[in-house]
Amino acid sequence: MNAPIKLTPKDFATDQEVRWCPGCGDYAILKSVLGVLPDFGVPRDKTVFVSGIGCSSRFPYYVSTYGFHTIHGRAPAIATGIKLANPELDVWLVTGDGDGLSIGGNHLLHVLRRNVNMQILLFNNEIYGLTKGQYSPTSRPGTRSPSTPYGSFDPPVIAAAFALGAGARFVARSIDTLQKHLPIVLKRAHDHIGASFVEIFQNCIVYNDAVFDDFAAKDVAAERQIHLEHGKPLLFAGGRKGLRVKPGSLALEVVNVGEGGVGVGEVLVHDETNRILATMLATMEGADFPVALGVLYCNPAASSYDAEVDRRIKKRVSPDRRAALTRMLARGATWTVS
Amino acid sequence: MSTAVAYEPERLDRRELESVVVRFAGDSGDGVQVTGAQFTQTTALAGNDLATFPDFPAEIRAPTGTTFGVSAFQINFGARDIKTVGDAPDVLVAFNPAALKVELKSLKPGGVVIADSGTFTDRNLEKAGFGDNPLTDGSLASYRLMAVDISQRTLDALKTSGLNKREALRCKNFWALGLVYWMFGRDRKPTHSWLAQKFKDRPDLGAANTAALDAGHAYGETAELPEGIEAYVIPPAAIAPGTYRNITGYEAIAFGLAAGAQLAELPLFFSSYPITPASTLLHALATMAELGVTTFQAEDEIAAACAAIGASYSGSIGVTSSSGPGVALKTEAIGLAVATELPLIVVNSQRAGPSTGMPTKTEQSDLYQAVFGRNADTHVVVLSARSPADCFEVAIEAVRLATKYMTPVILLTDGYIANAAEPWPLPKIDTLAPFPVKFRTAPEGFHPFLRDPGTLARVWAVPGTPGLEHRIGGIEKAYDSGHISYEPANHQRMTDVRVAKIAGIADDIPLQTVDSGATSGRIAVVGWGSTYGPISRAVDNVRARGGAVAHIHLRHMWPMPRNLGTLLAGYDKVLVAEMNKGQLATILRAQYLVPAESLSKVNGQPFKIAEIEAAINRLLEQ
Numbered sequence: 001m002n003a004p005i006k007l008t009p010k011d012f013a014t015d016q017e018v019r020w021c022p023g024c025g026d027y028a029i030l031k032s033v034l035g036v037l038p039d040f041g042v043p044r045d046k047t048v049f050v051s052g053i054g055c056s057s058r059f060p061y062y063v064s065t066y067g068f069h070t071i072h073g074r075a076p077a078i079a080t081g082i083k084l085a086n087p088e089l090d091v092w093l094v095t096g097d098g099d100g101l102s103i104g105g106n107h108l109l110h111v112l113r114r115n116v117n118m119q120i121l122l123f124n125n126e127i128y129g130l131t132k133g134q135y136s137p138t139s140r141p142g143t144r145s146p147s148t149p150y151g152s153f154d155p156p157v158i159a160a161a162f163a164l165g166a167g168a169r170f171v172a173r174s175i176d177t178l179q180k181h182l183p184i185v186l187k188r189a190h191d192h193i194g195a196s197f198v199e200i201f202q203n204c205i206v207y208n209d210a211v212f213d214d215f216a217a218k219d220v221a222a223e224r225q226i227h228l229e230h231g232k233p234l235l236f237a238g239g240r241k242g243l244r245v246k247p248g249s250l251a252l253e254v255v256n257v258g259e260g261g262v263g264v265g266e267v268l269v270h271d272e273t274n275r276i277l278a279t280m281l282a283t284m285e286g287a288d289f290p291v292a293l294g295v296l297y298c299n300p301a302a303s304s305y306d307a308e309v310d311r312r313i314k315k316r317v318s319p320d321r322r323a324a325l326t327r328m329l330a331r332g333a334t335w336t337v338s
Numbered sequence: 339m340s341t342a343v344a345y346e347p348e349r350l351d352r353r354e355l356e357s358v359v360v361r362f363a364g365d366s367g368d369g370v371q372v373t374g375a376q377f378t379q380t381t382a383l384a385g386n387d388l389a390t391f392p393d394f395p396a397e398i399r400a401p402t403g404t405t406f407g408v409s410a411f412q413i414n415f416g417a418r419d420i421k422t423v424g425d426a427p428d429v430l431v432a433f434n435p436a437a438l439k440v441e442l443k444s445l446k447p448g449g450v451v452i453a454d455s456g457t458f459t460d461r462n463l464e465k466a467g468f469g470d471n472p473l474t475d476g477s478l479a480s481y482r483l484m485a486v487d488i489s490q491r492t493l494d495a496l497k498t499s500g501l502n503k504r505e506a507l508r509c510k511n512f513w514a515l516g517l518v519y520w521m522f523g524r525d526r527k528p529t530h531s532w533l534a535q536k537f538k539d540r541p542d543l544g545a546a547n548t549a550a551l552d553a554g555h556a557y558g559e560t561a562e563l564p565e566g567i568e569a570y571v572i573p574p575a576a577i578a579p580g581t582y583r584n585i586t587g588y589e590a591i592a593f594g595l596a597a598g599a600q601l602a603e604l605p606l607f608f609s610s611y612p613i614t615p616a617s618t619l620l621h622a623l624a625t626m627a628e629l630g631v632t633t634f635q636a637e638d639e640i641a642a643a644c645a646a647i648g649a650s651y652s653g654s655i656g657v658t659s660s661s662g663p664g665v666a667l668k669t670e671a672i673g674l675a676v677a678t679e680l681p682l683i684v685v686n687s688q689r690a691g692p693s694t695g696m697p698t699k700t701e702q703s704d705l706y707q708a709v710f711g712r713n714a715d716t717h718v719v720v721l722s723a724r725s726p727a728d729c730f731e732v733a734i735e736a737v738r739l740a741t742k743y744m745t746p747v748i749l750l751t752d753g754y755i756a757n758a759a760e761p762w763p764l765p766k767i768d769t770l771a772p773f774p775v776k777f778r779t780a781p782e783g784f785h786p787f788l789r790d791p792g793t794l795a796r797v798w799a800v801p802g803t804p805g806l807e808h809r810i811g812g813i814e815k816a817y818d819s820g821h822i823s824y825e826p827a828n829h830q831r832m833t834d835v836r837v838a839k840i841a842g843i844a845d846d847i848p849l850q851t852v853d854s855g856a857t858s859g860r861i862a863v864v865g866w867g868s869t870y871g872p873i874s875r876a877v878d879n880v881r882a883r884g885g886a887v888a889h890i891h892l893r894h895m896w897p898m899p900r901n902l903g904t905l906l907a908g909y910d911k912v913l914v915a916e917m918n919k920g921q922l923a924t925i926l927r928a929q930y931l932v933p934a935e936s937l938s939k940v941n942g943q944p945f946k947i948a949e950i951e952a953a954i955n956r957l958l959e960q
Contacts, residue, residue: 067807077636077637085607085632085650107644110636317627318629318630322600328626
């Protein structure tokens with residue numbers, strides 16, 4: 001038997017012209033995904049990319065695996081059907097903040113709750129791009145858009161907190177421009193058995209440019225990002241700052257570490273199996289707090305929904321289905337007319 | 339399994355009847371449905387043909403004794419071919435005043451009322467809205483009344499049973515059943531056996547119900563009966579030899595889908611969301627894991643349709659099911675299945691609408707929705723089932739057409755067919771013609787929208803097939819490559835081919851036949867779906883009197899059979915009887931320019947034979 005040929009990122013690219021705006025964050029995400037796909041050793045024919053509608057949802061056309069560009073918000077349901085009908089497929093779901101959290105919020109909730117084994121990449125650009133710039137469910141209050149000319153005022157949904165609330169067992173975050181960080185997060189998501197939720201902050205250069213600059217820009221990154229690592233202290237700003245539980249309260253606070261501040265021993269150690277900690281990290285708000293990136297939560301269940309459905313069918317299915325149908329038809333009361 | 343044998347009734351002076359309609363009615367807790375099911379079983383064993391319908395209240399647990407809590411079960415049985423559950427009951431068994439209040443108006447003039455007088459207390463009479471007691475005030479004088487204190491007689495019969503009063507009273511339905519068994523000369527043995535089996539863990543309850551059944555029967559034999567109450571015999575019907583069972587529409591669809599999937603050699607994936615009256619199909623298929631059936635209760639109607647599409651994409655036959663409002667939610671997903679040319683079956687158990695309408699009442703008002711109800715030129719196949727047993731064949735046909743033509747198929751049934759039951763000769767699965775699906779596996783020359791030149795169906799290439807990796811979606815595809823295309827001429831061509839593919843199915847379905855009557859002449863009554871029974875009987879009745887009328891019943895609603903236009907043109911008048919405001923009539927006029935007239939009924943109840951007969955007679959007199 002021949003050893004499987006090692007594929008390269010190029011093997012996973014298609015011949016289709018990529019039609020995102022020049023400078024769109026989606027290019028960087030595509031590059032990261034194409035970069036990690038060969039590492040999984042999953043053949044192209046066993047891989048399926050499913051998407052809904054929106055800029056992000058064009059993604060499947062640019063990956064040379066099987067791909068299904070479906071309808072707005074419904075990709076989680078279609079991906080669930082794909083996975084239930086053939087649990088051997090490696091399913092990736094690509095969605096956006098409007099697709100996944102507005103029109104498809106219900107489906108996203110349930111695919112996470114059921115824990116269907118797939119990777120869910122939510123490109124969050126806090127805006128509707130394909131429909132030309134309306135505010136989205138993740139837009140910050142005050143967002144001026146064609147549909148909110150005087151500024152939006154409804155509170156946004158925090159994607160990672162939504163996922164945790166839905167019962168997701170893997171929740172992670174990264175940024176389109178973090179080309180070293182994002183592939184690591186994608187690999188962790190793929191390794192996790194069950195629904196893996198990855199929120200990727202993605203810059204929309206046309207309708208919401210620089211909206212993440214307050215934490216994603218290079219000059220503030222160190223002060224405003226905390227890169228989570230399981231078992232490591234929650235430090236950022238080059239180790240000068242850390243997160244700890246505010247004494248006498250169930251809340252996080254930022255503390256200075258080292259000279260003039262607290263010892264590292266007082267800083268919380270990241271435990272990615274702790275849902276409460278993950279939720280606190282996901283919901284940190286305010287300029288003092290950093291934005292948590294990396295794996296917020298990873299706590300695999302014993303089995304995934306699709307594996308369980310498959311196991312239950314296999315346990316009950318008759319080796320001779322035709323004979324079983326004949327038997328089933330005659331079950332209960334029958335009578336013979338001669 | 340039992341064998342139908344001529345059971346010798348104990349009295350020979352029974353009056354012979356050709357057919358009888360009996361309706362049992364009472365509180366939800368009175369065991370009306372169990373009583374009906376047992377009567378059905380023994381009636382089948384007696385060799386009669388029959389049709390049954392359970393009429394449940396909309397409320398899950400209505401307060402006892404209220405009119406909106408009345409549950410009923412109707413059976414029509416006879417020595418002849420039985421096609422409907424009967425226009426009006428000949429015999430009404432009323433377990434309480436509310437049941438009498440609700441059901442009396444449908445009873446035939448002069449019909450038999452058997453009422454449990456023990457329940458006609460002041461309080462129950464008031465709850466049912468009776469001023470005076472109808473059993474004693476003479477208001478039932480035009481009926482043949484048999485008022486018996488069934489409650490007390492049941493208690494008397496079970497004095498030594500060891501049951502407390504409450505438990506003993508719950509056996510009164512079997513006392514009433516025993517009396518009805520006597521009235522129609524039914525054998526009690528099958529019910530004795532059933533009770534023994536049913537209560538094998540509570541033999542005291544089995545014995546008590548058996549004792550109640552026997553006591554009711556003995557009462558009929560020995561008591562001095564009121565004027566007009568007598569015993570009957572209904573000779574066996576001429577029924578083709580074979581092994582039979584009773585089947586409801588939803589069971590037949592479940593079996594048909596499972597059989598169809600086996601004939602297509604595909605796994606069956608069924609996803610749906612609870613809705614009345616369609617949920618029973620989900621329940622039935624959920625018990626079929628033995629056959630490899632996967633069922634998925636989705637988070638909503640849209641997800642149910644989408645999961646089925648995902649499963650079809652993966653190489654199963656994806657099926658979803660709902661009623662009108664739920665199918666409306668699935669509309670966009672059906673459009674996706676049309677655009678991506680994936681097989682999908684959508685079962686619509688129609689109910690009275692619009693909006694929530696009357697969920698437990700039947701209607702046929704989703705024909706427009708099925709044929710036309712989507713954005714764009716989104717043609718799909720539409721089939722309809724005419725009776726509970728017919729659902730089996732139609733479900734198989736749905737799988738055949740969906741997989742052969744890579745298209746959604748909408749299967750229309752309704753709340754009546756789904757729950758009604760009739761005897762059904764067990765099909766022999768091995769004799770059904772298989773139609774195995776061949777997935778595309780060859781990479782040479784592949785693109786996802788390559789078409790079979792005959793059927794125009796695209797290739798079905800499922801994930802997991804090496805070398806056929808491809809992308810599909812709702813965006814228009816290039817005819818020659820399957821890539822995204824906004825080319826004007828290409829969209830014209832793709833729209834044309836999608837429409838032509840569905841239209842071409844007319845060459846792959848049987849020509850329309852005439853169910854009864856001449857193939858041309860004065861009047862054709864055209865129907866579809868569950869109106870089959872009443873139209874068929876009405877046309878037979880008129881023809882028996884020499885009326886020149888024919889019955890044409892459609893199964894393939896879209897596309898329609900090739901010869902339908904010519905066939906209809908051969909009649910002077912076309913009368914379309916349907917439970918909506920003229921939907922098929924409109925489609926027939928549009929398709930064939932025939933002057934179709936509409937006979938419409940939308941009160942949540944099936945047509946009565948008499949209503950259709952009257953309409954035919956009116957046309958004949960014109």
